[in-house]
């Protein structure tokens with residue numbers, strides 16, 4: 001930022017939709033036309049894009065092997081609180097120029113920790129007041145907030161699953177405040193990602209005790225939500241490992257099983273990050289589909305990994321096939337609100353231009369917008385859904401199938417049915433046919 005200007009992204013104008021733009025005109029949307037109606041809703045409502053504060057405004061381009069590569073104009077003043085304010089102004093300029101309607105944040109990304117909890121909360125309150133002002137000026141909303149319960153050394157053995165009750169209490173104090181400031185910013189959701197809620201070795205771990213404690217922690221969060229009048233959706237983000245060797249919130253089915261066991265399934269939904277899904281050994285779209293089919297898909301941390309690397313690379317989603325699979329599920333469940341598509345993504349360490357931040361988001365937004373257009377066609381056509389339904393037709397069309405679905409059939413009855421009817425006919429699964437048809441909708 002120059003002394004005479006409040007602009008950080010100098011020379012970058014608001015990004016506009018121009019389907020005629022040439023392939024090398026990169027600061028333009030070729031697919032994302034926010035107010036265009038698709039299946040009865042504007043594109044921006046289907047997609048509900050959010051920019052994440054941590055990677056995009058706290059990322060420094062460092063990795064486990066190397067020093068920071070980024071040199072950001074808002075990180076220059078030398079005073080921690082001044083930097084936090086400059087960074088926040090830069091972020092709102094970015095959200096506005098990009099044309100997203102939401103952002104997401106952790107408590108510790110947005111404001112620096114102090115020496116004491118009082119000082120930390122004072123810093124946070126000061127920055128939250130500025131965020132509120134900037135929200136008012138720009139109309140940008142908060143999709144969700146969360147607490148960073150993994151970076152500080154106090155959480156090295158876990159937060160809500162720490163063997164020390166004192167650390168558990170610290171995590172609770174931190175989440176209490178993070179929920180309150182999320183509420184103050186009008187956040188529409190609140191996310192729990194338990195990066196250290198797992199174990200490094202079973203030899204020193206009582207897993208049952210730790211999971212009981214995690215459930216107790218989440219119950220207190222539900223209570224506190226009611227106490228402060230926060231009506232946002234609570235979300236849990238599964239991840240199988242990293243930084244712990246095993247994270248308890250391994251994948252969508254594990255988290256749903258946990259919520260059901262502890263009676264928390266009415267109070268939480270899931271925030272699915274496909275890069276975590278692939279780390280759990282599943283296909284990109286697996287967790288999105290799995291929890292959606294149980295009415296538990298709340299939001300998506302939209303990113304991708306790299307199959308050649310295998311860790312959580314948090315790359316921008318640029319693959320049409322992957323985005324189409326996600327949008328197929330999102331359309332089938334009628335949208336994501338109050339959740340959205342949060343870009344939990346970072347530009348590569350080597351992508352050091354400020355402009356790369358825009359190009360990355362524009363590319364991912366266009367990829368999702370194109371995926372939405374393609375999958376709207378698939379949805380409207382009904383042909384694909386009918387083909388899937390036909391595979392299960394025997395449950396609607398035969399007496400025995402209807403009785404199985406109604407829960408009134410018995411083993412004795414089915415045994416008698418087989419004795420009378422013998423071998424079932426061989427039916428092709430036709431996987432290749434489904435793959436070809438899906439590809440035709442991507443044309």
Ligand SMILES: [Mn+2]
Pocket residue numbers: 237273301344
């Ligand atoms: Mn995430």
